[in-house]
Amino acid sequence: MREDIDRWMKELKKGATRFSILALLRDDDKYGYELRHEFETRTKGIMVLTEGNAYPALHSMENEGLITSYWRNNEVGLPSRKYYHITQKGEGLLKDMIFEWDRYVSAINNIRGP
Amino acid sequence: MELNEDARRMMENRVTKILKGIDVPDIDKTEIKKELISNFIDASMINAQSRGATSVEASDMTSVLESSEKPEETASAYMAAYIKSLKRAGIISRSIAFLVDMPIILLITWLISLPFIVPIYMHSFPTPGVPPSPHAPPSFLAIMFSQLFSQYFNIYLVSNLVIIFVYFVLFEGYLGYTPGKWLLGLKVIREDGKKADFKETMLRSITKPIFLMLMIDAALMVFYDRKDRLRLFDRIAGTIVIKH
Numbered sequence: 091m092r093e094d095i096d097r098w099m100k101e102l103k104k105g106a107t108r109f110s111i112l113a114l115l116r117d118d119d120k121y122g123y124e125l126r127h128e129f130e131t132r133t134k135g136i137m138v139l140t141e142g143n144a145y146p147a148l149h150s151m152e153n154e155g156l157i158t159s160y161w162r163n164n165e166v167g168l169p170s171r172k173y174y175h176i177t178q179k180g181e182g183l184l185k186d187m188i189f190e191w192d193r194y195v196s197a198i199n200n201i202r203g204p
Numbered sequence: 205m206e207l208n209e210d211a212r213r214m215m216e217n218r219v220t221k222i223l224k225g226i227d228v229p230d231i232d233k234t235e236i237k238k239e240l241i242s243n244f245i246d247a248s249m250i251n252a253q254s255r256g257a258t259s260v261e262a263s264d265m266t267s268v269l270e271s272s273e274k275p276e277e278t279a280s281a282y283m284a285a286y287i288k289s290l291k292r293a294g295i296i297s298r299s300i301a302f303l304v305d306m307p308i309i310l311l312i313t314w315l316i317s318l319p320f321i322v323p324i325y326m327h328s329f330p331t332p333g334v335p336p337s338p339h340a341p342p343s344f345l346a347i348m349f350s351q352l353f354s355q356y357f358n359i360y361l362v363s364n365l366v367i368i369f370v371y372f373v374l375f376e377g378y379l380g381y382t383p384g385k386w387l388l389g390l391k392v393i394r395e396d397g398k399k400a401d402f403k404e405t406m407l408r409s410i411t412k413p414i415f416l417m418l419m420i421d422a423a424l425m426v427f428y429d430r431k432d433r434l435r436l437f438d439r440i441a442g443t444i445v446i447k448h
Contacts, residue, residue, distance in 0.1 A: 127246075140273045142273050142280075146281045146285030150285050168245060169241050
């Protein structure tokens with residue numbers, strides 16, 4: 091039972107990763123761990139974005155022109171951080187995703203019943 | 205905020221472990237390395253902050269590493285994204301590469317068969333002191349041509365097929381590309397993104413020597429495997445051909 095639910099959640103999360111990353115970048119540029127941390131705190135720890143979820147997705151999103159990245163120096167003695175910035179294309183996709191997400195959630199809720 | 209030596213060593217160990225499972229061009233690997241180092245340091249700093257400390261200790265790094273995925277999982281997630289980002293080579297560029305390879309293979313076959321043909325050729329020249337033959341010596345091409353219909357033909361044909369096979373197996377197994385593929389910017393890799401081994405290049409090259417078989421193999425790709433762009437024997441070998 092637990093395995094079934096885990097597998098199902100994994101599929102659900104997969105679709106949510108890109109959506110969440112774009113949404114988190116909407117207001118300002120963020121670096122890799124900041125995205126992961128904010129994802130976890132905003133979902134109150136219900137969902138986590140592992141390294142394997144986050145970084146490869148960021149790479150593909152950058153390849154597709156949804157986001158851009160740049161390295162920025164950190165405090166002395168600490169390695170620089172890679173910041174991500176949402177592009178116009180990314181913002182357009184996010185807008186469409188939000189629209190479809192709301193439709194999807196209400197549609198599924200109608201099926202689910204009380 | 206400072207990073208304790210032990211914590212740094214643990215972090216570097218983890219990053220090395222992850223990178224071991226990642227087989228991508230060096231430029232991308234360097235980027236991934238920087239990204240992972242920064243990730244683990246940032247995560248351990250948050251951990252240290254939450255317990256009111258001003259420096260990252262080994263215990264902070266331990267809890268970060270324990271709560272993160274297994275290194276192999278992170279590596280395979282990177283590899284999956286990398287493979288998805290690669291452009292698959294289509295039937296046209298692959299056919300052109302094959303056509304470029306053919307004359308090279310013919311040249312190799314010819315060079316190898318030279319020691320067998322030259323003696324026959326030399327034999328037909330008049331030797332000093334021996335009265336010249338009333339017949340003109342046959343031309344070099346004529347000898348090569350007559351070879352095709354001689355008893356050596358079978359040996360010649362079989363060795364030709366073997367050379368075609370070996371050519372592809374060795375070039376693709378060592379480098380990932382034949383001269384033709386290199387010219388077209390194509391490379392053979394395993395479907396998991398790693399370098400193809402001889403076992404794989406042998407399997408995928410089985411249809412190469414016999415043109416009809418290769419045609420059927422490639423036709424299957426065009427009609428049934430258009431999306432993944434795989435010949436049947438690519439699928440069996442677990443290889444893909446990518447275009448830079």
